[in-house]
Amino acid sequence: MKSILFSTAAVAMTATFALADGHSVVRMGTEGAYPPYNFINDAGEVDGFERELGDELCARAELTCEWVTNEWDSIIPNLVSGNYDTIIAGMSITDERDEVIDFTQNYTLPDPSAYVAMSADVDLEGGVLAAQANTIQAAFIAETGATLVEFATPEETIAAVKNGEADAVLADKAFLTPIADEDADLMMLDKEELIGGGIGLGLRESDTELKEKFDAAITSMKEDGSLNALIAKWEIGDGF
Incomplete structure (x- = not known):
């Protein structure tokens, strides 16, 4: 049991690793079953608003996305245990969840x-x-x-x-x-x-640097209008 716990902790502490081009791999955890936010397309790939958003956020943060799907009921525990590095799955920011994980700023306003x-x-x-x-x-x-x-x-x-x-x-x-x-x-x-405080990326509380990178990327998308364009494209509510 101790060796299993140690391995899990080690995975969580080494969430990303550098590629030859200097970018780090970030495993983006999503459900893949909640369109238009996220779903699996006919090619068997993660698709939807959050796929487009996540890829753009990674590009702006100079990170390389890898997409991982996970069932909703265990999506927070598997983030904490290190199975992936973010939750980007239509997850509303709430005080209860914020006690277990951390969130970026919201990338959507509260959706009715x-x-x-x-x-x-x-x-x-x-x-x-x-x-x-x-x-x-x-x-x-x-x-x-x-x-x-x-x-x-x-x-x-x-x-x-x-x-x-x-x-x-x-x-x-x-x-x-x-x-x-x-x-x-x-x-x-x-x-x-009208429930919740909008949707954000969930991260482990220890990943402060990763949170800062994604927060900066979200801010840049809000400022140049590209986030609102994605929100309008996928018809998920009002823009910022």
Whole structure:
């Protein structure tokens, strides 16, 4: 057991390594299952808003990105244990998460959370609401009078509504909008919730230099308008 723990710590302490061109490799951890933020395309590669954003941030920080996918429910523990060096996975900045890991400045403003259901007369205050586990939406529902049912993947939350296991699903509006538009059985409800402090890159608290590099890169993208252009391209909310 001691040798396993030591190996894990060693991995975490040597998160990046220099290439011949002087750049360092940074392993970008994402879920790959939450479009338009991140998803796996037909070629089997990570794609989406955060793939484009992450590659541009690495270029500006003179880092080399390597993309790693990880299931959402273990994405923070596997960052801490050194399986990758960042989380770039539509993760909202919250005080609870900030106690375990560190965050860069936000690269999106808080995206409205929306409800999708099969009818407009759903009881959002006392009904059964689905959310992906360990998300800001799940935490929000848990503090209301509704019954929360949690699922490991976002696709399962949609299935729960369609099979009658839940009355509605609460998730990022940018994720739900194309699903509701393409499925005649589903509808977007008028009510929205504004939760969290925007989305940022998650990093280990010890990786202060890496955080500074990414913060500087995000700032430069905000200042030259390229971040807003990406936000508009992927239709994920308002720009800065």
